[in-house]
Structures are given as structure tokens and as C-alpha cells.
Amino acid sequence: MNYKEASKVLMKMQRSNEIIFRMAISHLMDVGIRHLTDENVEYTCEEIMKQDDSHSIMTNEFQCEIVRAAAKIAKIEHTLVLAYIAKNIKYDVGLEGLKTDEPMKVELKGDGYDDNGNLYYEYAYCPVCEHEYEVDYDDYDKFCRECGQALDWSEVAEN
Structure with missing residues (x-):
């Protein structure tokens, strides 16, 4: 298969369901190519389908779609x-509304x-990924x- 053929297959998958496509790529990167044999995929889906998904954010069927797409x-x-x-x-497309x-x-x-009774702030957190910064020691x-989010430190400077 050449790039043009591969691109056509991948584009069709991406256009069919962008979310499953992105999650499948993530799953592929996580478990590795050699583990995604037909036998392993079917076994994994059988095991997934045995689970109770009533408290999950994804149904068992959706999880199996991701594994099969991967x-x-x-x-x-x-x-x-x-x-x-x-x-x-585009890597930032999946983070809706994030600029x-x-x-x-x-x-x-x-x-x-x-000493004046004012709250002392020791930590600051990125509002997107919650990365922690020590207020008095880390660079702003x-x-x-x-995550690359632009940060506004104006409240820290005021305190």
C-alpha cells in the first residue's frame, strides 16, 4: 500500500467518525501495533462486553469500535x-472551545x-490541565x- 492508498483509507475512517478515529490512534499508540492482532482484538472485545458499563462514560460497544478501528x-x-x-x-481540534x-x-x-490576615497563595494551577506551579519559586x-495553554498571571502579581 502506498501513501495515497493509505491516506484514502485513513481519511474515510476519519470522516466516518472523528472521535473514534482519534481514540483509535491513541489506543494504537498506547498498546502498540504487534498487540492488535485479529485474535487479540476479538478476545479483548469479548472481555469488554462482559463488563458492566452502566457507570462508564463509554458503552462497551463504543470501546470495541475503538479497539477495532485501532x-x-x-x-x-x-x-x-x-x-x-x-x-x-489538527491536534487542538478535539479540545472544544480551547483557544x-x-x-x-x-x-x-x-x-x-x-501577618495582615490576607490569604497566602502557595500554588497556582493551569485552568486546563491543572499543572501545578509554586507561586514563589517557579517562573511564571x-x-x-x-498543555500549551496561554496563562494569565495578573492575580498572582496583585497578591
Whole structure:
């Protein structure tokens, strides 16, 4: 299979269901190509279907769709899959409403009071991924080290 053929298969899968496609790629990267054999996939789906999904955010059927989609992607030469991802997948699309270039205020956590009775803030957190910063010791990064969200430190400067 060449890139054009692989791209056609992957694009069809992506257009069919963007969420399953993205989750399948994530699953593929997590478990690895060699583990996604037809035998392993069917066994995994059988085990998934035995579980009680009443408290899960995904139904058992949806989980099996992800595993099967990952197995389908795994059958394509990995360099072609990676080339397709690099060329066609926008990484921030799945984070609805997130505009990483628009600063969001860090969330502050106080753990004591100063001599004047004002709350003393020791920690600040990224509002998106909750990466922790020590207020008095860490640099006030313009962008979060973990998720890339632009950060607004104005409340920290005021305190």
C-alpha cells in the first residue's frame, strides 16, 4: 500500500467518525501495533462486553469500535499512518472551545495567611490541565508547560 492508498483509507475512517478515529490512534499508540492482532482484538472485545458499563462514560460497544478501528489502522504501514497524522490531524481540534493562544487566569490555592490576615497563595494551577506551579519559586510561564495553554498571571502579581 502506498501513501495515497493509505491516506484514502485513513481519511474515510476519519470522516466516518472523528472521535473514534482519534481514540483509535491513541489506543494504537498506547498498546502498540504487534498487540492488535485479529485474535487479540476479538478476545479483548469479548472481555469488554462482559463488563458492566452502566457507570462508564463509554458503552462497551463504543470501546470495541475503538479497539477495532485501532486494529484496522495497525494494518497500515506505520510510517504511512504517521505521515497522514502529521499532514492531516489538527491536534487542538478535539479540545472544544480551547483557544490556547488566549490567556486564561491561573487558579490559585491558598494555604495560610500573612501577618495582615490576607490569604497566602502557595500554588497556582493551569485552568486546563491543572499543572501545578509554586507561586514563589517557579517562573511564571507565558504558556503552560504541560498543555500549551496561554496563562494569565495578573492575580498572582496583585497578591
